[in-house]
Amino acid sequence: MASPQGLQAPQEFGGPLGAAALMLLLPATTLHLLLAVRSGPARLLGPPAHLPGLSELWSPRVLLLLLTWLGLQAALYLLPARKVAEGLELKDKSRLRYPINGFQALMLTVLLVGLGVSGGLPLGALAEMLLPLASVATLTTFIFSVLLYMKAQVTPTSGLAPRGNSGNLLYDFFMGRELNPRIGSFDFKYFFELRPGLIGWVLINLALLLREAELRGSPSLAMWLVNGFQLLYVGDALWYEEAVLTTMDITHEGFGFMLAFGDLVWVPFTYSLQAHFLLYHPQPLGLPRALLICLINAAGYYIFRGANSQKNTFRKNPSDPSVAGLETIPTATGKRLLVSGWWGMVRHPNYLGDLIMALAWSLPCGTSHLLPYFYFLYFIVLLVHREARDELHCLQKYGRAWHAYCQRVPYRIVPYIY
Numbered sequence: 185m186a187s188p189q190g191l192q193a194p195q196e197f198g199g200p201l202g203a204a205a206l207m208l209l210l211p212a213t214t215l216h217l218l219l220a221v222r223s224g225p226a227r228l229l230g231p232p233a234h235l236p237g238l239s240e241l242w243s244p245r246v247l248l249l250l251l252t253w254l255g256l257q258a259a260l261y262l263l264p265a266r267k268v269a270e271g272l273e274l275k276d277k278s279r280l281r282y283p284i285n286g287f288q289a290l291m292l293t294v295l296l297v298g299l300g301v302s303g304g305l306p307l308g309a310l311a312e313m314l315l316p317l318a319s320v321a322t323l324t325t326f327i328f329s330v331l332l333y334m335k336a337q338v339t340p341t342s343g344l345a346p347r348g349n350s351g352n353l354l355y356d357f358f359m360g361r362e363l364n365p366r367i368g369s370f371d372f373k374y375f376f377e378l379r380p381g382l383i384g385w386v387l388i389n390l391a392l393l394l395r396e397a398e399l400r401g402s403p404s405l406a407m408w409l410v411n412g413f414q415l416l417y418v419g420d421a422l423w424y425e426e427a428v429l430t431t432m433d434i435t436h437e438g439f440g441f442m443l444a445f446g447d448l449v450w451v452p453f454t455y456s457l458q459a460h461f462l463l464y465h466p467q468p469l470g471l472p473r474a475l476l477i478c479l480i481n482a483a484g485y486y487i488f489r490g491a492n493s494q495k496n497t498f499r500k501n502p503s504d505p506s507v508a509g510l511e512t513i514p515t516a517t518g519k520r521l522l523v524s525g526w527w528g529m530v531r532h533p534n535y536l537g538d539l540i541m542a543l544a545w546s547l548p549c550g551t552s553h554l555l556p557y558f559y560f561l562y563f564i565v566l567l568v569h570r571e572a573r574d575e576l577h578c579l580q581k582y583g584r585a586w587h588a589y590c591q592r593v594p595y596r597i598v599p600y601i602y
């Protein structure tokens with residue numbers, strides 16, 4: 185069932201062929217990275233040292249562990265929230281409501297895991313289970329995406345995503361057909377975007393840190409830095425949880441294989457690659473270099489948070505004293521665009537800050553290997569592509585006003601370079 189609007193929408197990611205290729209390439213890349221990181225040469229490119237057998241990829245115990253984790257996070261999501269926020273207006277003029285209790289879920293998870301570890305839970309053992317966990321999570325994602333696709337069959341047209349309803353099964357399965365799949369008030373896209381994968385990433389990092397302590401007596405300085413930086417990033421995402429309601433993923437993307445895999449597999453298992461690398465390839469790190477890396481991360485965070493908060497405050501309340509003095513240009517939609525402050529420096533200052541942090545997360549791993557820089561390299565590709573997609577949306581939405589903004593602020597992400 186294709187929506188007429190969906191048929192007209194230009195296809196992204198190379199259409200059905202590109203989607204099919206990505207559905208093979210993304211799980212294969214995850215598998216390759218997890219095999220390479222624990223091998224001696226730790227090569228980013230080139231064949232893996234060995235091909236795993238089925239027993240290394242699958243175990244019912246691991247499936248049970250994953251389902252328990254998903255169940256725990258779902259239960260924490262359903263706990264009473266300090267606030268219930270409204271999303272942006274939908275096509276049918278309604279607004280969905282979302283619980284704001286992500287930070288609470290993180291804290292409760294840390295508390296539960298802390299109690300478990302002090303009671304003898306061998307969390308460090310998780311470090312040895314990442315390969316089967318990732319493959320079981322991939323299988324779960326495929327099954328879950330089929331269910332999402334089927335659920336969209338009975339969704340009214342107004343609830344479908346603008347892009348994922350071309351009529352091509354492979355493409356729509358990848359892009360996601362339904363914009364906000366829900367059962368009752370349980371919103372699957374919002375839940376998966378911020379909970380099991382993001383909090384799971386922190387837990388995997390912690391397991392790698394504990395395993396390093398078991399093997400070498402104490403965690404290395406490099407391991408502490410990577411854990412600290414990434415905990416800050418996840419803590420920030422959950423503290424400012426409400427801001428995710430205005431991101432492209434929530435407002436535009438359907439919930440299909442791409443986001444489900446990104447949330448449940450890609451984020452926890454590839455974003456933890458630096459800590460994973462440090463467990464198998466310890467790196468010396470002196471205090472002066474560590475301080476310099478902390479400064480780089482702090483600079484990135486300052487730009488990332490400053491830019492995201494400035495835009496969110498402006499979108500929520502343009503007369504808020506912190507943004508009321510900024511220069512803006514009007515658009516035909518009635519919304520204004522910021523042309524001074526962070527958004528007057530480049531057109532995506534938040535991406536710049538995010539990229540600087542990505543570099544700071546890899547630097548503790550030294551310069552002997554390319555593998556721990558995978559996240560930084562992938563992130564450049566993701567954000568350049570994302571910027572181009574957002575640019576197209578904004579051009580369609582704001583027309584001449586967007587052209588005027590581009591003339592005022594000619595650089596996209598990096599001042600004077602790009």
Ligand SMILES: NC(=O)C1=CN([C@@H]2O[C@H](COP(=O)(O)OP(=O)(O)OC[C@H]3O[C@@H](n4cnc5c(N)ncnc54)[C@H](OP(=O)(O)O)[C@@H]3O)[C@@H](O)[C@H]2O)C=CC1
Nearest residue numbers: 431432433492495499520521522523527534535538570574
């Ligand atoms: N770690 C990771 O893997 C990833 C992290 N991210 C991060 O997520 C965050 C959100 O990113 P994303 O969802 O891509 O988009 P943004 O938060 O950058 O939002 C883009 C939107 O902002 C609005 N906007 C653009 N320019 C202006 C302006 N000058 N003044 C006012 N509003 C403007 C437009 O929407 P409108 O006008 O309709 O409000 C535009 O569509 C970023 O910090 C990014 O780095 C993103 C992807 C992956």
Ligand SMILES: CC(C)=CCC[C@@H](C)[C@H]1CC=C2C3=C(CC[C@@]21C)[C@@]1(C)CC[C@H](O)C(C)(C)[C@@H]1CC3
Nearest residue numbers: 210377420421428431433442443445446447450451
């Ligand atoms: C290669 C592949 C499978 C692509 C899917 C992309 C996803 C991994 C990312 C799309 C947008 C994301 C966001 C975050 C994590 C990665 C994904 C899901 C995010 C939750 C990270 C923390 C940030 O503070 C954020 C909340 C702004 C961010 C939102 C977008």
